[in-house]
Amino acid sequence: MSNLELQVLGQDGADGGGETAACCSPMVREPLGEEAAVDLARKFKALADPVRLRLLSLIASHEGGEACVCDLTGPFDVSQPTISHHLKVLREAGLVGSERRGTWVYYWVLPGALATLAALLQTP
Amino acid sequence: MSNLELQVLGQDGADGGGETAACCSPMVREPLGEEAAVDLARKFKALADPVRLRLLSLIASHEGGEACVCDLTGPFDVSQPTISHHLKVLREAGLVGSERRGTWVYYWVLPGALATLAALLQTP
């Protein structure tokens, strides 16, 4: 029965990080397991910084759904190494992917990564 | 709550926290403003801990939608002051409300608080 909601909510099942836990039922429906909580907390921790949130938003809303690092260092007041650090955090949390193409490195938001979190926060 | 459908479809300004920033458009649609990012990060930071996530989930899924602190200290391996601290963090983030009723203190998830975050993470 909850499958109906999932279809509506969650597009493709393409999970970003490939993590197992905390995938389906909204957390307000039944108590979160210990493992699932650790897993989820890791992703929310990656979102728990203003710079990273803006980075993610910039990447996602950039044309083509991806952005070069050179597009991302400008809008912030922090140094280039700091931006690089934040991008690494986002990548290791399974929220974005990256690839070097020639001189530049491009980042994109992994499809489904945010949708999975959104589905979990959904209030029935 | 016939708003559910609206939330599923996309926006809907179901505010819960009463905060101003970052209320409507999914963050993958247009770049997040600086203020909105700070505001959002504060809430995600409150979610960025396994104990707090499980607390929130326990509270929300408890019968009646609220739980006494005495129901919340048992399932965890951490001390009572630590639980109290985490509850305070959740409250100050605008995610839960609390009230003392006689001997016990009850906590509940503020309606719309999680839905607002979910809407922001929604991928169009």
Added chain:
DNA sequence: GTCTTGAATCGACGGTTGTCGATACAGCGA
């Protein structure tokens, strides 16, 4: 009143996090 129980606050401690400057690495063009 005094005692008991539930919950919050305090002070302290170790670990984590965000930031920087300096440096190293990777491609490309001259």
Added chain:
DNA sequence: TCGCTGTATCGACAACCGTCGATTCAAGAC
């Protein structure tokens, strides 16, 4: 080959966070 530009890594430092035991506050029960 050399130098230039775009990114990533390193080492360091201050600030923050989660946790604890001890204590304090709140509300009843005796």
